[in-house]
Amino acid sequence: MSFEVVSQSRSFGGTQFVYRHASRETGTPMRLAAFVPPQANAGKVPVVWFLSGLTCTEENFTVKAGAQRVASELGLILIAPDTSPRGEGVPDDAQGAYDFGLGAGFYVDATQEPWTRHYRMRSYLERELPALVAENLPADMSCQGITGHSMGGHGALTIALRNPGRFKAVSAFAPIASPMNCPWGEKALSNYIGPDRAAWRDYDACALIESGARLPDLLVDQGTVDNFLESQLKPQLLEAACVKAGQPLTLRMQEGYDHSYFFIATFIEDHLRWHAQRLGAA
Amino acid sequence: MSFEVVSQSRSFGGTQFVYRHASRETGTPMRLAAFVPPQANAGKVPVVWFLSGLTCTEENFTVKAGAQRVASELGLILIAPDTSPRGEGVPDDAQGAYDFGLGAGFYVDATQEPWTRHYRMRSYLERELPALVAENLPADMSCQGITGHSMGGHGALTIALRNPGRFKAVSAFAPIASPMNCPWGEKALSNYIGPDRAAWRDYDACALIESGARLPDLLVDQGTVDNFLESQLKPQLLEAACVKAGQPLTLRMQEGYDHSYFFIATFIEDHLRWHAQRLGAA
Numbered sequence: 001m002s003f004e005v006v007s008q009s010r011s012f013g014g015t016q017f018v019y020r021h022a023s024r025e026t027g028t029p030m031r032l033a034a035f036v037p038p039q040a041n042a043g044k045v046p047v048v049w050f051l052s053g054l055t056c057t058e059e060n061f062t063v064k065a066g067a068q069r070v071a072s073e074l075g076l077i078l079i080a081p082d083t084s085p086r087g088e089g090v091p092d093d094a095q096g097a098y099d100f101g102l103g104a105g106f107y108v109d110a111t112q113e114p115w116t117r118h119y120r121m122r123s124y125l126e127r128e129l130p131a132l133v134a135e136n137l138p139a140d141m142s143c144q145g146i147t148g149h150s151m152g153g154h155g156a157l158t159i160a161l162r163n164p165g166r167f168k169a170v171s172a173f174a175p176i177a178s179p180m181n182c183p184w185g186e187k188a189l190s191n192y193i194g195p196d197r198a199a200w201r202d203y204d205a206c207a208l209i210e211s212g213a214r215l216p217d218l219l220v221d222q223g224t225v226d227n228f229l230e231s232q233l234k235p236q237l238l239e240a241a242c243v244k245a246g247q248p249l250t251l252r253m254q255e256g257y258d259h260s261y262f263f264i265a266t267f268i269e270d271h272l273r274w275h276a277q278r279l280g281a282a
Numbered sequence: 283m284s285f286e287v288v289s290q291s292r293s294f295g296g297t298q299f300v301y302r303h304a305s306r307e308t309g310t311p312m313r314l315a316a317f318v319p320p321q322a323n324a325g326k327v328p329v330v331w332f333l334s335g336l337t338c339t340e341e342n343f344t345v346k347a348g349a350q351r352v353a354s355e356l357g358l359i360l361i362a363p364d365t366s367p368r369g370e371g372v373p374d375d376a377q378g379a380y381d382f383g384l385g386a387g388f389y390v391d392a393t394q395e396p397w398t399r400h401y402r403m404r405s406y407l408e409r410e411l412p413a414l415v416a417e418n419l420p421a422d423m424s425c426q427g428i429t430g431h432s433m434g435g436h437g438a439l440t441i442a443l444r445n446p447g448r449f450k451a452v453s454a455f456a457p458i459a460s461p462m463n464c465p466w467g468e469k470a471l472s473n474y475i476g477p478d479r480a481a482w483r484d485y486d487a488c489a490l491i492e493s494g495a496r497l498p499d500l501l502v503d504q505g506t507v508d509n510f511l512e513s514q515l516k517p518q519l520l521e522a523a524c525v526k527a528g529q530p531l532t533l534r535m536q537e538g539y540d541h542s543y544f545f546i547a548t549f550i551e552d553h554l555r556w557h558a559q560r561l562g563a564a
Contacts, residue, residue, distance in 0.1 A: 010505070011544040063543065066348035223292070261345065262293040 003136045006031065012072035013038040016062065021132060025124040026085035027117055032129070033062040034137060039075035044140040046279035047077045047133065048169075048272065051125070051148030051155040054184070055103045058082045061149075064261035070269045074276040077139050081129060083151070085118040099184050100191060106179070107155030108203050110192040119192060126159060145169035145275035149264055150228070151176055151184070153220075157205035157238075161213040169278035171219035171271045173264050174226055177238035178206040184232050206241040217248040219274050221267045223257030285418045288313065294354035295320045298344065303414060307406040308367035309399055314411070315344040316419060321357035326422040328561040329359045329415065330451075330554065333407070333430030333437040336466070337385045340364050343431075346543035352551045356558040359421050363407060365433070367400040381466050382473060388461070389437030390485050392474040401474060408441060427451035427557035431546055432510070433458055433466070435502075439487035439520075443495040451560035453501035453553045455546050456508055459520035460488040466514050488523040499530040501556050503549045505539030 003019035010016075014037040023030040039045050048071070050061050061067070061080040071078050084090075084105030091114045092101035105121035134141045146167045148156035153175020160170040179185020180200050189200045201207035222235045229235075235251055242249040257263040275281075285301035292298075296319040305312040321327050330353070332343045343349070343362045353360050366372075366387035373396045375383035387403035416423045428449045430438035435457020442452040461467020462482050471482045483489035504517045511517075517533055524531040539545040557563075 009540050009542050009544040010507075010538040010548075012548050016544055064345050066351065066547065068544070068547070069348065225292075256292040258291050260291050262291040262298055262350070265348065265350070266292075266294050 001132060001135070003132065011035065011068045014040075014068065014072045016068060018058065018062070023085070023124055023128060025120040025128045028085040028087045028090060030085070030124070031058050031082050033058040033080040034133075035062075035068050035071055035078040036137065037072045037075050037077065040077065040138040044138050045075045045077055046143035046145070046276070046281050047079060047139045047141065048275050049144070049146040049148075049156070050078060050080045051107065051146070051152030052080065052083050053148075053150030053152050054083070055098050056083050056152075057103070060261065061264075064265065065268050066265045067268045067272060070272045074272060074281050076272060076276060076279070076281055077137060079133060081125060084121065090118045091115065100187055104151065104188065106151060106188040106192060106203070107158065108188070108192045111199070112192060112194045115192050121155075122159070125155070126163060143168060143279045143281070145171075145279055147171040147173070147271055147275070148175070149173040150233070150259065154179055154185075154205065157218075158203055158208060160215055161205060161208040162202065164214065168216060169275040170215045171274055173267065173271070174222050174228070174233055174259055175205070175220060175235075175238070176232060177234045178204050180204045180207060181237060182232045182234060206237050209241045209245045209247050214245075214247055216278065217250070218242070219250045219252075219271065221252045221254055221263075221271070223254050223259065223263045225256055226259040228259055283414060283417070285414065293317065293350045296322075296350065296354045298350060300340065300344075305367070305406055305410060307402040307410045310367040310369045310372060312367070312406070313340050313364050315340040315362040316415075317344075317350050317353055317360040318419065319354045319357050319359065322359065322420040326420050327357045327359055328425035328427070328558070328563050329361060329421045329423065330427040330429065330557050331438070332360060332362045333389065333428070333434030334362065334365050335430075335432030335434050336365070337380050338365050338434070339385070342543065343546075346547065347550050348547045349550045349554060352554045356554060356563050358554060358558060358561075358563055359419060361415060363411060366403065372400045373397065382469055386433065386470065388433060388470040388474060388485070389440065390470070390474045393481070394474060394476045397474050403437075404441070407437070408445060425450060425561040425563070427453075427561055429453040429455070429553055429557070430457070431455040432515070432541065436461055436467075436487065439500075440485055440490060442497055443487060443490040444484065446496065450498060451557040452497045453556055455549065455553070456504050456510070456515055456541055457487070457502060457517075457520070458514060459516045460486050462486045462489060463519060464514045464516060488519050491523045491527045491529050496527075496529055498560065499532070500524070501532045501534075501553060503534050503536055503545075503553070505536050505541065505545045507538055508541040508545075510541055
């Protein structure tokens with residue numbers, strides 16, 4: 001299965017692609033953005049995944065974060081997937097709310113109807129898409145890092161925790177630290193996974209760490225004036241879980257920063273250098 | 283008259299504002315984006331204007347170009363205005379085309395009906411907005427640079443050429459080099475200014491240079507795979523006008539780059555350093 005090129009643009013000496021492909025897992029066409037740095041002309045290079053937040057597509061990170069400059073210097077492929085299945089026949093939140101359904105796949109495999117057929121972002125990102133990336137791009141799949149923002153920070157942490165050894169570097173921007181303990185997460189998990197809260201633990205970074213899952217180490221940036229800090233994100237829960245479990249964590253509270261891509265753009269360079277160091281890149 | 287804050291976000295240690303204000307010239311509310319670097323806490327700093335292209339608002343440059351990182355390092359205020367008046371009562375292209383009317387003010391003062399009341403982007407940018415920027419921001423108005431993209435490259439060049447001495451640094455990304463000699467420009471100028479082509483010369487960088495207007499020097503970047511290169515942009519006309527007039531020009535044909543913000547993001551650092559050097563900034 002090969003990627004169809006939707007668009008491609010030269011960027012910092014590399015190429016920014018947008019691809020489309022048919023997904024077996026979601027049963028829909030899916031898009032992703034991939035930046036391929038100039039170093040890939042000479043052989044396979046490490047890969048860093050960026051998972052996006054509520055309402056986003058593959059485009060937000062790609063046009064707003066300014067990550068290509070640093071990825072081009074460090075020789076990293078950047079993969080930015082979409083955040084949910086889309087298209088006719090894909091069910092959405094009954095009220096069209098931004099925090100569930102389209103643009104809000106929450107990186108789970110749904111077990112409740114009517115979500116089970118299409119909402120399979122976990123399997124899409126853990127199995128199907130990595131195989132396609134390996135097949136279609138000059139990607140060294142033994143050197144992968146993962147990061148993300150908000151809902152995508154949750155996605156990055158939980159995918160890494162459930163797949164020990166796969167990612168040599170893990171970080172997050174303003175992640176939803178514990179979906180079991182905030183309104184966004186409770187809405188998503190009760191609808192996609194059902195009322196049994198024990199089944200939610202697979203999708204909660206704090207619960208996974210409590211149950212023994214570990215990361216090599218972990219960098220998290222969080223803005224102090226983020227509107228969602230207290231109600232939804234709760235980095236103190238992640239901090240407490242890491243302290244209790246002896247999981248290394250560098251949590252940086254960034255004074256005056258909000259939840260926007262201006263925050264991500266400011267700190268993406270730090271994150272990509274953190275990843276590159278652990279991936280043996282430049 | 284003070285700016286109303288629509289939004290503000292911390293960005294690279296400075297602040298990215300979006301402002302709204304009532305414009306006397308356009309007779310509408312107008313928006314602009316302004317990045318204020320951390321150096322402005324200690325006193326007034328130089329200003330670089332970025333004029334955007336067709337279809338853009340104040341947002342495109344602000345979220346896509348990644349300019350704040352460099353402006354924060356160099357201590358530059360960045361001003362990104364909108365590209366036309368907007369709102370109820372503002373006439374638009376009869377067919378709603380992207381290249382005329384809303385989002386396509388072409389940086390002129392219209393002399394033809396029904397455009398005269400609102401389409402006054404020349405006077406807005408040459409007189410009204412600079413006074414408001416001086417009044418509302420920690421801006422050293424004796425140290426100004428100007429740049430822009432496509433239609434905004436045309437705007438930057440022509441505003442600088444008509445206001446000798448005002449700008450110490452001038453550059454452009456893929457500018458419309460000669461609106462008198464391309465379909466976008468011919469449509470805009472014939473509708474806004476009327477059939478007398480002699481009156482168009484005030485809005486054509488090549489004609490202004492031919493008539494004796496000069497810039498200190500000039501940096502222009504142009505992508506070689508830009509879809510509009512041959513039909514609309516025609517940098518060779520600018521080059522010929524500069525050679526004939528002895529106007530210094532550094533024209534860089536950038537291999538493989540297109541007309542998108544990926545092109546701008548790649549080279550904005552070069553441009554801001556070019557400006558900062560001439561503005562006596564860091």
